Amino acid sequence: MRDRAEADLLERAKAVLASNWCGSYTKPAPRLYPHQWNWDSGFVAIGYAHYAPEKARSELEHLFRAQWRNGMLPHIQFNPESEGYFPGPDLWRTDLSPDLPPGIQTSGISNPPVHAFAALRVHEVRGDEATKEWLRALFPGIVASHRYFYARRDPGGEGLAYIRHPWEAGTDNSPAYDGALSRIDLTGVTLPSYERVDLKIISQAQRPTQRDYDRYVLLIELYKRTGYDDAALSAECPFLVQDVLLNSILCRSNEALLEIAEILGEDSGEIREWEAQTRRALDAKLWDDETGLYTSFDLRAGRSLPAGSVSGFIPLFAGVPDAARARRVVERLDSPGFAGRSGETYRVPSYDLEAMDFDSAKYWRGPVWLNMDWMIYRGLRRYGFDEAAAKVRSDMVELVSRHGFHEYFGPFRRPERGSSGGLGSPGFSWTAALSIDLLRGPDGR
Ligand code: 2M8
Numbered sequence: 001m002r003d004r005a006e007a008d009l010l011e012r013a014k015a016v017l018a019s020n021w022c023g024s025y026t027k028p029a030p031r032l033y034p035h036q037w038n039w040d041s042g043f044v045a046i047g048y049a050h051y052a053p054e055k056a057r058s059e060l061e062h063l064f065r066a067q068w069r070n071g072m073l074p075h076i077q078f079n080p081e082s083e084g085y086f087p088g089p090d091l092w093r094t095d096l097s098p099d100l101p102p103g104i105q106t107s108g109i110s111n112p113p114v115h116a117f118a119a120l121r122v123h124e125v126r127g128d129e130a131t132k133e134w135l136r137a138l139f140p141g142i143v144a145s146h147r148y149f150y151a152r153r154d155p156g157g158e159g160l161a162y163i164r165h166p167w168e169a170g171t172d173n174s175p176a177y178d179g180a181l182s183r184i185d186l187t188g189v190t191l192p193s194y195e196r197v198d199l200k201i202i203s204q205a206q207r208p209t210q211r212d213y214d215r216y217v218l219l220i221e222l223y224k225r226t227g228y229d230d231a232a233l234s235a236e237c238p239f240l241v242q243d244v245l246l247n248s249i250l251c252r253s254n255e256a257l258l259e260i261a262e263i264l265g266e267d268s269g270e271i272r273e274w275e276a277q278t279r280r281a282l283d284a285k286l287w288d289d290e291t292g293l294y295t296s297f298d299l300r301a302g303r304s305l306p307a308g309s310v311s312g313f314i315p316l317f318a319g320v321p322d323a324a325r326a327r328r329v330v331e332r333l334d335s336p337g338f339a340g341r342s343g344e345t346y347r348v349p350s351y352d353l354e355a356m357d358f359d360s361a362k363y364w365r366g367p368v369w370l371n372m373d374w375m376i377y378r379g380l381r382r383y384g385f386d387e388a389a390a391k392v393r394s395d396m397v398e399l400v401s402r403h404g405f406h407e408y409f410g411p412f413r414r415p416e417r418g419s420s421g422g423l424g425s426p427g428f429s430w431t432a433a434l435s436i437d438l439l440r441g442p443d444g445r
Contacts, residue, residue: 047433
C-alpha cells in the first residue's frame, strides 16, 4: 500500500463488495446484473482473498454448484428470487438439456475459465490449510470445466476452444465480432418478443444495439432447438470463433492447474498436454504479424478476425509469446491506437482508438475495463516490462480514485476527444475486487 489515499480507496472497494454480497456469492452490479456471473466471480474471489477468505471460498463453491453434467460451467447462475434481467431462465430454457443439474437455473453458454488462476491466487494470498482443502474440493470441477472445452469445443483437436456466443468471451459487442455476427441473417426471422431491461438502467449509448440483441437472442433460439447439443451446434451454429481472450485465459488457467496439482499431489498428465497444446496453437494460429497483436479466428469464415481488440494483449498474461514477440506486443500497446498520440488516453482502451468502429462510450467497443488492465498489468510484469506495467497500474488507480468503481471508463483523460469518466453501472464488483488485489499485492506473475 503506497499512501493514505490508497488506504481509503481500499476501504471504498470493500464497501462495494459488501453491498453486492448476496449471502453466498456476489452479484456483479447492484441493479444491472442481479444474478451470479461465472468469470466475474473468479475475479471477485481474488479481491476477497485479502480480507474475507470465507467469502472467497464461498464465491467459487456457489458458482460450481451450477456446473453441468458435461463439465460446462454456465455463464450465469440465476437467483430465482431476483428479477429484472434479460434474458432470464424463461428464454434460456436450459431444462431442455440433459446436462443441467437438478434444481438449478442457468444460462446455456460458458465464460472464460478464470477459476484455476483465481483459486491459485486465493491460495497464494492465504497459504493456510483451510484454503488448501478448499482447493482440493474445487480441483475436479475446474479440471472438468477445462475438459469440457477440449472435448466439446475443439472439434478439430487444435487445442483452441471455440465460443458460440459473444457472451462466452465476455467482450460482448467488441467490433472484432461484427463481421462474424453479420452473417446471422435476421431477415424473415420471427424472434420471441422481449424487453431490454438493461436500457432502463443504462443509456443506450453505452450498451449494445438492438440488432446485436436480436442476434444474441437468435443464437439462444438455435441452442434450444438442438437441446443444447454441442455436436449439433458445432455443425449448425453460424457464430463459431476461436477466441483469443478465452483461450489465453484457458492457457493461464492450465498453467495454474499444473501448480495446483503439484500443491495437492494430484496427477497432471492430461493438464500438461492441454497446457502445451494451447500455448503452441495460440502462438501459431492467433498471432497477427502484420499488426503485432494476437487476434481471434472465425471458424465459419476460415479467417482471422480484425486485430484491434484489447483481448489481443492477454496472451502476455499466459506467457505465450517469446521475448521478441512480447516486445512487439508492447510496442502495439504504446502505439497511437492504444496509447493515443499525446498521452490523452488511459490504459488500455478495449478497442483500437484509430479504427473506424471504435466508440469511446459503447461498452466493449472502446472504454477501459479493469479486468483487462489487471491481466495486462500482470502479463507485463511477467515479462519484466516494469515501466509499462507501472503505467497501467497508475492509470487503474487514477480511474477508480477519480470516478469510483465503475463497470467501465471512457478512455480519454479529457472529454474533448470523447468519452471520459465512469460508464455503465456504478458499484461494479470486479472493478472493486481487482483494485483490492492491486492495492494489497504482493505482486506476482
Ligand atoms: C456483461 O455481459 C452481460 C451478458 O453476459 C450483459 O451485458 O448483460 C459483460 O461485460 C460480461 O463480460 C460480464 O461478465 C457481465 C456481468 O458483469 O456483463
